[in-house]
Amino acid sequence: MPDVILSEARTPAPALAARAARTGSSPVRDILALTARPEVISFAGGLPAPELFDAAGMADAFRHVLAEAPRRVLQYSTTEGDPALRAAVAARYSARGLPTEADDLLVTTGSQQGLSLLATALLEPGDVVLVEDPCYLAALQIFSLAGARVVPVPTDDGGLDPAALDEIAARERPKLLYVIPTFQNPTGRTLSAERRAAVAEVAARRGLWIAEDDPYGELRFEGEPAPWVAAFPGAEDRTALLGSFSKVMAPGLRLGTVRAPAALRRACAIAKQAADLHTSTIDQAAAARYLAVTDLDGHLARVRDAYRARRDALIDGLPAALPEGSRWNRPAGGMFVWATLPPGYDAAALLPEVVKHDVAYVPGAPFFAGAPDPTAARLSFVTHAPEEIREGLGRLRKALEGTRREG
Ligand SMILES: Cc1ncc(COP(=O)(O)O)c(C=O)c1O
Incomplete structure (x- = not known):
């Protein structure tokens, strides 16, 4: 046997x-x-x-960082991200009326990862997330993976309806509102400054977080930009602003940022350590070099x-x-x-x-x-x-x- x-x-x-x-x-x-x-x-x-x-500018930037600092850019690096890159993004926000320090930002592997990290940091299964209806699909996927209950907020040609938001927030006790205020995906719609102010006010009064996703704001063809929701009274201490290099430089870089209040940003950094330790050192360094020597505007x-x-x-x-x-x-x-x-x-x-x-x-x-x-x-x-x-x-x-x- x-x-x-x-x-x-x-x-x-x-x-x-x-x-x-x-x-x-x-x-x-x-x-x-x-x-x-x-x-x-x-x-x-x-x-x-x-x-x-x-492509030529990016190739120069990659060649430069590899030639000048190969031991640094090929090495592991900090979870928070390349200091020069964060400083460059902070300067762009500040110049457009949203005072931002490099330390207010976490570099992410695309803004898509920023959204995932927020879901990990904020959402328990069963928590309610309010979204514009219709909404960016991959955000719906993230909220579904987090086990959240997604509740749609009606929209019209001017985007999210703040009165409906207020009513639904009172009824559903949501934890988070996810909003793309400028040139929304999928509708291309933009929230007016009045509606942004109203969204910030409702969020403050009803006690919810805001995830403000802005990958398209720099692609404005005409008219004046409205301030970010994050800049309106009530929103300062409760808004995570997601930025992306995908539409201003190239999506293959997979680079984005989260600008968030300290406690939330730290929670996102811990979630990021678990997810991927840090975003590619060399890609961040090349993007920082590119921004330093290029007229991005x-x-x-x-x-x-x-x-x-x-x-x-x-x-x-x-x-x-x-x-x-x-x-x-x-x-x-x-x-x-x-x-x-x-x-x-x-x-x-x-x-x-x-x-x-x-x-x-x-x-x-x-x-x-x-x-x-x-x-x-x-x-x-x-x-x-x-x-x-x-x-x-x-x-x-x-x-x-x-x-x-x-x-
Ligand atoms: C609204 C919105 N958020 C986030 C993303 C993801 O962008 P990234 O390439 O920065 O991950 C996209 C991409 O299309 C998008 O439309």
Whole structure:
């Protein structure tokens, strides 16, 4: 008799955690996979125009830090982040009316990580998070993974409705409001200064944290920026402001920042130690070098000019491309236009036919935490040049021609 009985029987490995099982892959990522064919003119992805990356400037910055300080930039570094990079970001906030010290900032691996860290630092399963309806999808994923109960706050063409926010905050006792006040994803909408002040006031009175996500604010084509929500009375001690290098430099850098009150920032730093110890030392050093020797505002002016022309090409072409009775906005910046087809249309159901015509958008429905609007679609205008946008809209017109409203 052997000491050990060898058997063919196998016991299955335990199930995934409930949070993993209940959180699906982003429908936008799935659509992007469908539209990856080079012949597709895609209005779906929120991809910055690659030809506008300052590749030469970034290459110089990486070469410089590797040549000058290889032992430092190839080494582990602090969780809080590169001091020069934090100082440069703090100076940009301060210059725009939000006094900020380098030590007020935590460098993150993209602002997406900032949002994850906030969820880890703030949310218990069952906690209520208020979001704009519709809302950035990957934020909904984070809140779902955290086990939070997401409650939608109604919006209109001016963004989040502060009166509805007040009412829902009184009823739901939320811990956190997540808001993208400028050129929101997916709608391109911007909150007025009055609404920002009202959001700050409600948050202070009802006792909630604010996560203010601002990856698009620097992409303003016209008009004057409103101050950050974080700058309004009531919000100072309760706002985590998320910044990103993705839309001003390059998303592949995976660099962002969290500006937050000390106790929350420290909790985020501990969560970050557990997540990835620190953001890439060399990437941070190269970004700091780049900011030190480059006129970022000059670079941004070129990006804004190009994006403004692309927005105009999209807006000018939409009347002919979309069925009569469709509506859309004209954002003053950012990357997205939000369109609604006439009642009875279903943007998700139409997409397979649209993709057959080598053009794509993202259906709006998945962005809603509340009742979805099946007629809505998000159109990104930044990835393609104006002539390709016009060609894409011609294909969209053909794809939608002959489609019937359902029901
Ligand atoms: C509203 C919003 N927040 C955060 C992110 C993530 O940006 P990052 O590349 O800085 O992680 C995005 C990216 O599209 C976004 O639209």
